[in-house]
Amino acid sequence: MLTVERHQRILQLLQEAKTVKIHELVEMLQASESTIRRDLSQLEKEGKLKRLHGGATLFQRKREEPSLVEKASRKLSEKNTIAAYAASLVERGDCIYLDAGTTAHQMIAHLDAADIIVVTNGLNHVKALLDKGIETYVIGGYVKPRTEAFIGQGAMNSLRHYRFDKTFIGVNGLHPAYGYTTPDPEEAAVKALALEQGQETYVLADHTKFYETAFSLIADLSTAVILTDGEVVEGLEDFQEHTKVVTIK
Template sequence: MLTGERRVKLLDAIENKQFISVSQLSEIFQVHETTIRRDLDELESQGLVVRIHGGVVPASIKQDEPVFEDRATENITEKTRIGKYAAKFIKSGEAVILDSGTTTLQIAKTLNEMPQLQNITIITNDVNIASVLRSNRSITTIVTGGTLFHDSYMLNGQIANESLQQFSVDKAFIATPALNVEKGLTHFNELLITTKKNMITAAAKRIVVTDHTKIGRRALYTFLPINKIDLLITDNQTDKKLIDEMYKNGIKSIESV
């Protein structure tokens, strides 16, 4: 097989698998790992793949997330609108999980503007959300504990996971860096998805809140299939074709605000 032909097929294999190791590619194409590494170097220089520890992923897969300060101001109008709309789904007497994120932070801010709500319990792994709710006497705020991630102010890890496993709540509002039509909610960091899965398991209803820039993207690790989302709340700039495709793939309900 000629080098150019092999690299085309190599890229196809990577796109199909999403993640594949150098040794697996070597077996598939029956060439030495050194040859595969040269091919991957060339594909990476063209911006087609990204080398990560243990293998390679397509460049289309989201690899990281900006720090909180950058995300907090990005698409703030849309996030605020989503947060205000999402807060309406919280009723007096309910127990609710608010995932760490800049859009869920807007939900917390809106709750402070809703004095009619009484006897609410908010469980969160987000230091910023807890701080926003600290003076609200109508809300009991429970912080999961865990390891603090300095770039996002989220709490994660074993302590957070063990804490979340104790709860059974009415609703969980879940944030995501990427929502892929076929793969569902995806995340770039394997270490962070267990906490999200525990939030999802704890909730009777799963509500995803995310702006249009996250929809259509994908990251390496799926943590919630699209047909398990009870409600997606997004903004009105979300591509209508993507909305139609999400319905076809089993999402239960979508609100564009």
Template sequence: MNFQHRKRLILQTVDERGSADVRELAELLQTSEMTVRRDLVQLAASGLLYRTRGGAMKVSLATDNFQFANKTAVNPEQKDYICQLAAREIQEGDVIFMDCGSTVFRLCPFIKNKRISVITNSLPILAELMSSEVTVNLIGGEVDKERQAVHGLIAEEHIARYRANRAFIGVDGISLQNGLSANSEKEASTAVAMANQAETTYLLCDSSKLETNKYLRFAPLSLFDILITDYEASADLVVKYKQAGITFIN
């Protein structure tokens, strides 16, 4: 496969997923990881994508918000695995909440062709779903430029006006002893508001966050109904969570 063909497939993949790592691109292109790295360097030099440690991401994500883009690029394989599992839970015609978490954002490519309604406070999610089959309801309120999301009292009042079949929320930390924790009061309050208005709440959480505690403890484990994590969660830990009454998908 020549460079022009590889270039087209790389850019298409990064555009659809938001980011991609070297290994998955090598498998897609049926070439070596060394060739992929060389291609990514050339494409980044031309301003066509943003080079990350271990892969690449869309330029728009990197320039709109470097911090958020970096978060989406952490553990991409695990996050995509989680989101594939989450997408299977969504039925045609569903109304769903999606918060501004970096894992929740990666759900977008897996729901683009579903005829559903999404209520979100995330500007990156809005941008990803604008040209899809999905109907998007953007929550109103004050824009947090750093987080690329809408937060605040007006946002929570907006959320309270709607009922959804499902809510998909992220978390910075979760532990059996202390429940859910976050690095920000804003994100915590939005997650709670969405969970309160959904029939079923899914916590999307990569295994690195299990049994970790962050700055703010904001909710007990009862806030969510189903925990979806990745295949790297230890078997012993999975057993403990299930024994605590948590419905677990991994």
């Protein structure tokens, strides 16, 4: 496997679960411990992640006690994120589906509408949702160990019992010809069904995901509105031919 490819997959895995253990990477990427360590220290040097004893985590700017000024400016910048915008779409009384993964997780902090109900397949979302005082339902199923997302037949069966006003999912790639894609077929199936059950459907995808493709097809572009950030994407029109694209800047 190519070095860059390995690096990408490491970052991708971090997106899904916000921490990885060295041993998980060794196993999943079929590389030696030495190589993984080299990858991690290099990625750390590039500021893409933070190493910890036994693994790594997504890089996040000093969470340590931000000053009032920093807080204010951060709040402001946060208003412009994909997650914040997505959350602002949720209205009082809505019932929404929230996909597993860090992207959707970021929405939770901004979910301020009253009387909403959230259904999710992300085990890690639950505590945050409860902390917000949000009425929370979880679909059941097999627990995918690393990401702690529910997938499989059990998840599908449960999901079929719900309908959503709005569905929010994350993807690994989106492409005019190949649609929305993600590596794990089982996860793709859950995402696809969640889209079907939703009245309004949204895909959260930053600009790096455009023209990328992963192994498993979730659905065509036309099945959801794309929410993305303000970075210039070449050939955005190709996507707009298929569906509405909202760019948050």
